[in-house]
Amino acid sequence: xxxxxxxxxxxxxxxxxxxxxxxxxxxxxxxxxxxxxxxxxxxxxxxxxxxxxxxxxxxxxxxxxxxxxxxxxxxxxxxxxxxxxxxxxxxxxxxxxxxxxxxxxxxxxxxxxxxxxxxxxxxxxxxxxxxxxxxxxxxxxxxxxxxxxxxxxxxxxxxxxxxxxxxxxxxxxxxxxxxxxxxxxxxxxxxxxxxxxxxxxxxxxxxxxxxxxxxxxxxxxxxxxxxxxxxxxxxxxxxxxxxxxxxxxxxxxxxxxxxxxxxxxxxxxxxxxxxxxxxxxxxxxxxxxxxxx
Amino acid sequence: xxxxxxxxxxxxxxxxxxxxxxxxxxxxxxxxxxxxxxxxxxxxxxxxxxxxxxxxxxxxxxxxxxxxxxxxxxxxxxxxxxxxxxxxxxxxxxxxxxxxxxxxxxxxxxxxxxxxxxxxxxxxxxxxxxxxxxxxxxxxxxxxxxxxxxxxxxxxxxxxxxxxxxxxxxxxxxxxxxxxxxxxxxxxxxxxxxxxxxxxxxxxxxxxxxxxxxxxxxxxxxxxxxxxxxxxxxxxxxxxxxxxxxxxxxxxxxxxxxxxxxxxxxxxxxxxxxxxxxxxxxxxxxxxxxxxx
Numbered sequence: 306x307x308x309x310x311x312x313x314x315x316x317x318x319x320x321x322x323x324x325x326x327x328x329x330x331x332x333x334x335x336x337x338x339x340x341x342x343x344x345x346x347x348x349x350x351x352x353x354x355x356x357x358x359x360x361x362x363x364x365x366x367x368x369x370x371x372x373x374x375x376x377x378x379x380x381x382x383x384x385x386x387x388x389x390x391x392x393x394x395x396x397x398x399x400x401x402x403x404x405x406x407x408x409x410x411x412x413x414x415x416x417x418x419x420x421x422x423x424x425x426x427x428x429x430x431x432x433x434x435x436x437x438x439x440x441x442x443x444x445x446x447x448x449x450x451x452x453x454x455x456x457x458x459x460x461x462x463x464x465x466x467x468x469x470x471x472x473x474x475x476x477x478x479x480x481x482x483x484x485x486x487x488x489x490x491x492x493x494x495x496x497x498x499x500x501x502x503x504x505x506x507x508x509x510x511x512x513x514x515x516x517x518x519x520x521x522x523x524x525x526x527x528x529x530x531x532x533x534x535x536x537x538x539x540x541x542x543x544x545x546x547x548x549x550x551x552x553x554x555x556x557x558x559x560x561x562x563x564x565x566x567x568x569x570x571x572x573x574x575x576x577x578x579x580x581x582x583x584x585x586x587x588x589x590x591x592x593x594x595x596x597x598x
Numbered sequence: 599x600x601x602x603x604x605x606x607x608x609x610x611x612x613x614x615x616x617x618x619x620x621x622x623x624x625x626x627x628x629x630x631x632x633x634x635x636x637x638x639x640x641x642x643x644x645x646x647x648x649x650x651x652x653x654x655x656x657x658x659x660x661x662x663x664x665x666x667x668x669x670x671x672x673x674x675x676x677x678x679x680x681x682x683x684x685x686x687x688x689x690x691x692x693x694x695x696x697x698x699x700x701x702x703x704x705x706x707x708x709x710x711x712x713x714x715x716x717x718x719x720x721x722x723x724x725x726x727x728x729x730x731x732x733x734x735x736x737x738x739x740x741x742x743x744x745x746x747x748x749x750x751x752x753x754x755x756x757x758x759x760x761x762x763x764x765x766x767x768x769x770x771x772x773x774x775x776x777x778x779x780x781x782x783x784x785x786x787x788x789x790x791x792x793x794x795x796x797x798x799x800x801x802x803x804x805x806x807x808x809x810x811x812x813x814x815x816x817x818x819x820x821x822x823x824x825x826x827x828x829x830x831x832x833x834x835x836x837x838x839x840x841x842x843x844x845x846x847x848x849x850x851x852x853x854x855x856x857x858x859x860x861x862x863x864x865x866x867x868x869x870x871x872x873x874x875x876x877x878x879x880x881x882x883x884x885x886x887x888x889x890x891x
Binding site for chain 1: 622624625627628629632679682684685702703704705707708710711712714715716718719721722725726732733735736739740742743744746747748749752753755756757759760772
């Protein structure tokens with residue numbers, strides 16, 4: 306990640322660590338399993354987004370920290386459950402054995418449940434700390450539960466499970482709109498809500514979030530084929546192994562690459578349309594555009 | 599259940615059914631799996647409690663319906679995940695094949711995740727419908743996420759997984775305090791919050807909830823040994839099969855029965871201490887005390 310994000314990233318890590326500071330003596334096992342995955346050094350992309358949106362308005366990004374922690378909890382829970390034997394049965398994630406390999410399936414299942422539940426706790430905590438008022442907190446609860454729920458991320462997972470046989474572009478975009486897009490959109494929207502933008506501008510941020518989700522997913526699918534295993538921290542070609550519907554399986558590698566370039570340009574245009582400082586998010590987008598992991 | 603509860607129970611069923619009325623065409627699978635377990639005819643005990651607390655004050659119980667639905671979603675999610683092969687590996691629940699037997703493990707996992715997430719959506723929906731204000735809604739989010747989370751229900755599950763070998767009374771009561779007690783306590787507390795009681799009276803309801811949780815669990819453990827399989831809808835002796843720590847394994851059947859009688863009397867005394875109409879909850883408690891399922 307660009308070094309300009311260091312202050313934000315270290316605040317995020319600090320906050321995520323602090324979640325595990327009051328473990329009751331007899332419940333260390335569940336915290337250990339949750340912390341193992343939550344603190345395993347992800348990019349913190351989702352957490353950064355609302356902070357960068359606030360920074361684009363020249364506003365204090367600290368007020369977005371609790372929703373940022375919650376976004377990471379939701380993302381991590383989805384990875385833990387996704388890796389389980391009954392789902393993708395993956396044994397490596399971010400260069401480390403997956404949660405169920407270390408803690409067993411039962412505890413991994415509960416660690417995922419615990420992180421999902423914790424996310425909502427953190428959303429309410431942010432309002433207790435006066436980072437935002439109760440109305441904003443409840444709005445976040447509504448956005449999170451919708452975007453992570455059955456007609457959001459979970460629905461996308463279901464489509465993913467049943468996708469293997471089909472190879473249609475509409476299925477692909479619908480699946481990703483739900484599976485990764487819904488939560489990414491909310492990450493932008495939370496920034497907009499905290500910045501108290503107009504409704505029109507909030508809609509622009511949502512559109513940017515949707516665009517960003519597509520861009521990010523095409524790139525993820527390409528990296529699964531072309532990436533460096535040691536940098537990615539997971540085996541290359543796992544989508545192919547699992548017979549997954551991806552942008553590469555659907556369009557071929559070269560076409561997927563040109564789609565990516567196209568989406569990147571649309572993303573920049575969408576950002577330009579919003580009357581804010583461009584630097585913070587431009588920096589993120591261009592860094593991501595060159596990422597190898 | 600007593601026929602005096604019919605109006606409440608039919609409202610609860612109606613509301614739970616209505617959760618599945620706007621399924622997008624391509625996402626019917628996840629709703630089907632969630633509905634299968636949520637609408638499989640449980641006692642709706644958790645949902646009834648806040649309604650009965652409001653009724654004890656002579657207040658309109660309809661305002662507690664959304665939290666009541668949320669309680670049922672949380673309870674059902676915990677049952678689905680609890681039944682999975684990596685947990686208790688149970689194949690029968692409420693007289694029907696368990697969720698993963700019907701839909702497969704992957705979809706059962708996601709159906710549980712979906713119900714947990716939906717609970718928080720329903721809590722926010724109740725305030726959108728003006729059943730309660732945003733502050734109460736956020737307070738419910740906080741109570742639910744704490745009581746269902748890692749230091750509540752999920753923590754209790756973890757203790758349960760690791761309980762088999764031990765046989766100590768302190769472990770037993772701690773496990774149940776978290777696993778079933780935490781959410782039952784919240785069910786009473788929600789009623790008190792909606793009734794706008796004094797802080798002292800809210801504490802009395804919480805204490806009643808804790809007592810009720812102990813009473814309910816001892817009875818559950820006894821019924822797992824003495825119950826009628828066809829009425830219970832699940833195999834008798836599954837606790838013994840799974841080498842679970844229960845009140846019966848800890849104290850023996852006869853001692854457990856006398857503990858139950860003792861707890862029932864304490865429960866009635868605790869209710870008498872609260873200056874409300876006694877009938878609604880007395881009816882529930884005495885019916886439960888005689889239940890065979």
